[in-house]
Amino acid sequence: MLKDITLGQYFPGDTPIHRLDPRTKILLVVFYIVALFNASGFLTYGIMAAALITAQALARIRPSALLKGMKPVIMIIVLTAVLNLFYTPGEVIFQFWILKITREGVKTAFFMVLRIMMLISCTFMLTYTTSPISLTDGLETLLSPLKRIGLPVHELAMMMSIALRFIPTLIEETEKIMSAQKARGAQFDTGGIIDKAKAMLPILVPLFISSFRRADELAVAMEARCYHGGQGRTRLRELRYAPGDFAAIGLGVGLVVLVIILSRMGL
Amino acid sequence: MKVEGLTHVYSQGTPFQTTAIKNVSFELYKGQVAAVIGHTGSGKSTLIQHLNALIKPTEGRVLFKGRDINASKENMKAVRADVGLVFQYPEYQLFEETVYRDIAFGPKNQGLSEKEIDERVHRAAGFVGIEQRYLQVSPFELSGGQKRRAAIAGVIAMMPEVLILDEPMAGLDPAGREGIMANLMSYHEATGAALLIVTHSMDDAARYASRMIVMDHGTVALDGPTAEVFSHGEELTKMGLAVPTASLIADRLRQLGVPLEGSIYTLDLLEKEILRLRGGRENA
Structure with a gap:
């Protein structure tokens, strides 16, 4: 039951979308949300939907996987629809x-629901195709760039990857402890x-302690391997933009500009 | 306790589908000490979780005293009191403020009276060798071995008729291993409870268990009295299992021309046999 959580799940693959630089994909999601x-x-919603469907088809993500991601927010969607409707x-x-x-x-209810669903789908596209x-x-x-104003960017990123890494471990641990307490x-x-x-309580206490x-x-273990923060740290995989990334970013910018112009024209 | 045609498939209907155990059948009799051995991934842990209804079989049944334990909620609840299950590294399930209250958790869930709970906690602590003065201490202040004992006491306090332990000695030093096994045997002798011990260690299995169930790839490969199982040395090696040290020494001695007799699988048996031979020679 706990294992069914899809949040932040990654489906490995080798499609044009999977191969894009993670920075490109993050930027594209930002562009998409702005648009x-x-x-x-x-017309504009149609264009947005077409863009999403193209990306989904390119990445070979099953539509059912995207719909499954809607489950946790179904209440919000329904509530938005009802409020706008009345x-x-x-x-x-x-x-x-x-x-x-x-x-x-x-009309507003329909578009709001569509907007929320597309918003969620596009972020899921990011996590489904990016490890x-x-x-x-x-x-x-x-x-x-935010390092200049004193934001500990490397540390934040490290915290995030550690947190993501330990979600499955914690789930497994919770199930084990639950079984053990059930046995008692x-x-x-x-x-x-x-x-x-x-x-x-009998689950949370052992879980906290083991965490x-x-x-x-x-x-x-990190200190034993000489980890001392981001200063002067090199990477195993250097991120490099490929021609495809420039094309994708170009398309993204184009999408934003097109949608803004069309909606200004009242279409 | 009887297991009939037990099969368990994980994540059925998904790409991750795996059959953990396949058509496993055996019977465990009252007061028996049995060892379940098999290498990693042979389905031991899945098997024992079926024995007190923590997971439901995909196929097959588990009967305890003739009743199907998965048949109703009452049966499931009842079997968890009668069949105690100690997980691997049980010390990680301790949670109460004091050792006393942690051991009392099981009996409390059984709905016993305060007086009975108190009696059981002291009895269980006695079985695992936890001194009275430690009962009011936080379990997190104990040493690793003591934590393990406290956690085992938490299951023993439910006074199960069948006590199942998953690798109870994992990660302990030799003195700790022996201590825990001696504790378990004393519980077995005092109450006549059956013990089912899952272990990697052939030496431990050989020393304590009168019966062995060898698992391989989710099925029961060998099942019988300890001496008989160890006579299948070659098959055991093929399954990636080691033969007990004493058997290895005995085999080597035989190769060197020492006429050892009978099946030898513990150091005690080896010692007796050697003494017998020496005694025989001195007499001759």
């Missing part, structure tokens, strides 16, 4: 008691909220 928030009509003023097309549905409401290591590498290089007669699915919260122990061991 998405500028889209306003059927609270947008305009021409009333359906009325029941105090609930009014307007033509504008239907966590190259993702943090890319982020670190992109953010490195613990029950996690009965009783009220307070009972359930109390039942978590601290693991952190300690990791720190010692």
Whole structure:
């Protein structure tokens, strides 16, 4: 059950999208989000959807994998749809008691839902096609100008990759501890909220303790291999832009400009 | 306890589908000390988690005293009290403020009275050799070996009729290993509980278990009295399992022309046999 978490999952592959530099992909996601928030009509949303579908087809990510990513935010999507549906003023097309549905409401609700779904899909495209290591590498290089104003970029990136690395380990550990406590007669699915919260204690305490122990061991192991922060540190894999990256960034910029112009024209 | 045609498939229907155990059947009798051996990935850990209904079999049944343990919620609950399972590195499941309260966790879940819980905690602590003064100490202040004992006590306190242990000696020094095994044997002798010990160590298996179940690639490869299983030395080696040290020494001595008799798989047996031969020669 815990193993089904897809958050930040990476599907290895060798497609044009997978081969793009992680920095390019991060930039593309940023461009895409900017364009998405500028889209306003059927034409612009259509262009945005087409761009997403092209990328998804190129990366050979199954649409079902993208839809699965929507599961955790389904409530937010529904709530957005309902609020927009009933609270947008305009021409009333359906009325029941105090609930009014307007033509504008239907339109905004539809576009808002589309926007949220595309927003989530494009970020999932990033994590599905980029391994966590190259993702943090890319982020670190992109953010490195911020070092000048004292932001510990390398340390942040390192923290991120360590956190990502330990998610599966923690899940495995949790399952093991749960089994062990169940073997001692613990029950996690009965009783009220307070009972359930109390039942978590035998899992959380050992989990915290082993996390601290693991952190300690990791720190010692890193120091033993002479890790001393980002200063003067070289990389195993240097990030280098390829011609494809320039083309992709060009396309991304083009998309933003096109969508902004079209929506200014009211399309 | 009876296991019939047990099969377990992990992640069925996904690309990660793997069959951990395949058509495993055996019976464990009251008061038996049995060892389950097999190299890494042979399905030992999956097997033992079935024995107290922590995982459900894909196929097959597990019967305890003639009842299918997965048949109902009550059966599952009951079997967890009667079949105690000690996981690998059990010290990582300690969580309470004091050793006493941690050992009391199992009996408390069984719904016993305060008085009974108290009695069981002291009894369990006695079995594993934890002194009274340590009971009010935080389990995290204990040494590694003592933590392991405290965790085992937590399962023993439920007074299971079958005690299953996954690698109870892993990561301990020889003195610690022997101590824990002696504790377990004393529990076995005092209560008549059956022990099922999962281990890598042929020496430990040979020394303590009267019966051995050898797992290989998810199936039971050999099952029988210890002496009989060790007579299949060649097959064991083929499965990547070592023969006990005492057997190796005995084989070497035989090659050198020492006429050792019988099946020898523990140092005690080897010593007896050598003494017998020497005694015989002196008499002659």
